[in-house]
Amino acid sequence: MDHVVLERGEVANTWRNERWDSLRLLTPNWQTRLPGFSYEGENPDGFMTMPEVVDFIDRYARLIHAPIETRATVTSVRQGSNSYEVVANGKIIKADAVVLATGGFNLPRLPAVAADLPPYLKSVTAFDYKRPSDVSNGGVLVVGAAATGIQIADEMLRSGRDVTVAVGEHVRMPRVYRGKDIQWWLEKIGRLDERYDEVDDIVRARHVASPQLVGTRERATLDLNALTARGARLVGRLGAIVGDRAQLSGSLRNVCALADLKLIRLLDMIDEWIEDDGPAGALGPPTRLPPTVVDDDPLLNLDLASGEIQTVVWATGYRPDYSWLDVPVLDRKGEIRHDGGIVTDSPGLYRIGLNFLRRRKSSFIHGAGDDARDIANHLARYLATGAPNDLVTSNSPAG
Numbered sequence: 485m486d487h488v489v490l491e492r493g494e495v496a497n498t499w500r501n502e503r504w505d506s507l508r509l510l511t512p513n514w515q516t517r518l519p520g521f522s523y524e525g526e527n528p529d530g531f532m533t534m535p536e537v538v539d540f541i542d543r544y545a546r547l548i549h550a551p552i553e554t555r556a557t558v559t560s561v562r563q564g565s566n567s568y569e570v571v572a573n574g575k576i577i578k579a580d581a582v583v584l585a586t587g588g589f590n591l592p593r594l595p596a597v598a599a600d601l602p603p604y605l606k607s608v609t610a611f612d613y614k615r616p617s618d619v620s621n622g623g624v625l626v627v628g629a630a631a632t633g634i635q636i637a638d639e640m641l642r643s644g645r646d647v648t649v650a651v652g653e654h655v656r657m658p659r660v661y662r663g664k665d666i667q668w669w670l671e672k673i674g675r676l677d678e679r680y681d682e683v684d685d686i687v688r689a690r691h692v693a694s695p696q697l698v699g700t701r702e703r704a705t706l707d708l709n710a711l712t713a714r715g716a717r718l719v720g721r722l723g724a725i726v727g728d729r730a731q732l733s734g735s736l737r738n739v740c741a742l743a744d745l746k747l748i749r750l751l752d753m754i755d756e757w758i759e760d761d762g763p764a765g766a767l768g769p770p771t772r773l774p775p776t777v778v779d780d781d782p783l784l785n786l787d788l789a790s791g792e793i794q795t796v797v798w799a800t801g802y803r804p805d806y807s808w809l810d811v812p813v814l815d816r817k818g819e820i821r822h823d824g825g826i827v828t829d830s831p832g833l834y835r836i837g838l839n840f841l842r843r844r845k846s847s848f849i850h851g852a853g854d855d856a857r858d859i860a861n862h863l864a865r866y867l868a869t870g871a872p873n874d875l876v877t878s879n880s881p882a883g
Contacts, residue, residue, distance in 0.1 A: 531699025
């Protein structure tokens with residue numbers, strides 16, 4: 485299919501310019517693969533730094549001779565009379581089909597309570613955060629305890645800051661279980677290949693917090709217990725700010741207990757798979773992480789005027805930016821209505837690169853290949869038949 489790839493910056497632009505300095509992939513090197521291209525270095529169990537990710541994607545683009553136009557900022561995608569019109573750098577490109585591959589991490593997702601933060605406190609989003617030295621001296625409140633929140637909290641602790649973490653829903657995981665990386669187990673038991681049409685509530689599944697994983701040379705487990713062992717203070721979810729006081733949820737113990745329970749269920753599932761179909765050879769014994777340690781009486785409010793906290797870091801997730809999309813396919817929450825990446829409200833329009841788009845692994849680099857294959861197969865049938873997207877079904881053998 486004749487096509488062009490429009491990139492607003494450089495190849496791998498997000499990895500180059502929109503992540504913090506010390507970030508590494510949370511998936512191991514052996515799992516970093518794209519169709520016909522995979523990691524071939526000497527450290528398969530390591531984790532790529534951001535420059536290494538950039539190099540990996542850049543080499544792939546050159547390997548497949550991708551027809552990329554860099555520095556091509558798209559300002560509008562709209563429906564023309566018989567095609568789509570894509571406006572980039574003032575030029576109009578007409579296309580029979582358009583695949584939106586802009587990712588889901590274009591802007592910080594801030595809760596409404598952020599607007600009530602007193603002006604004497606510094607406010608930093610995870611999107612803008614680069615390194616601890618950029619954050620004012622003094623105590624830090626990290627809002628959010630998914631992968632981003634715990635990594636930034638850990639980095640702040642190591643820089644000598646006093647850190648408070650406002651904990652919401654999170655997914656707890658060990659880095660290594662029974663001698664293998666947890667991602668190895670998730671791949672082996674088929675968890676990562678679970679399809680979007682095989683889960684009971686795909687909307688909730690797509691909004692589950694990213695797992696508490698970090699890629700380090702030591703293959704260390706980073707969870708709330710690791711943070712409190714280094715001196716962090718845990719409080720409940722930030723519910724409201726009234727004047728100089730931050731009101732905190734009283735459900736911290738229950739939220740942590742639920743995350744612990746889900747972790748046990750996952751490890752039980754792995755143990756059952758090992759017993760029934762597991763690999764031959766020695767494996768470590770079944771183990772369980774200790775329960776998350778929570779104070780008997782966690783704080784229910786914080787005095788923001790006390791000077792104890794100087795900066796709030798919002799690790800509350802990201803959201804896509806559709807300000808340039810002039811096609812009426814957004815729902816009331818500003819998200820694209822789609823069926824596994826196929827935008828049924830607008831034939832010939834596709835979405836790729838979102839969390840759990842077609843499979844649980846969709847948001848990982850190694851999940852892009854299968855999703856792209858499905859979308860490309862569907863797109864080819866659409867171009868050949870001209871049938872609306874809901875007639876070229878997503879449940880056909882090709883995708």
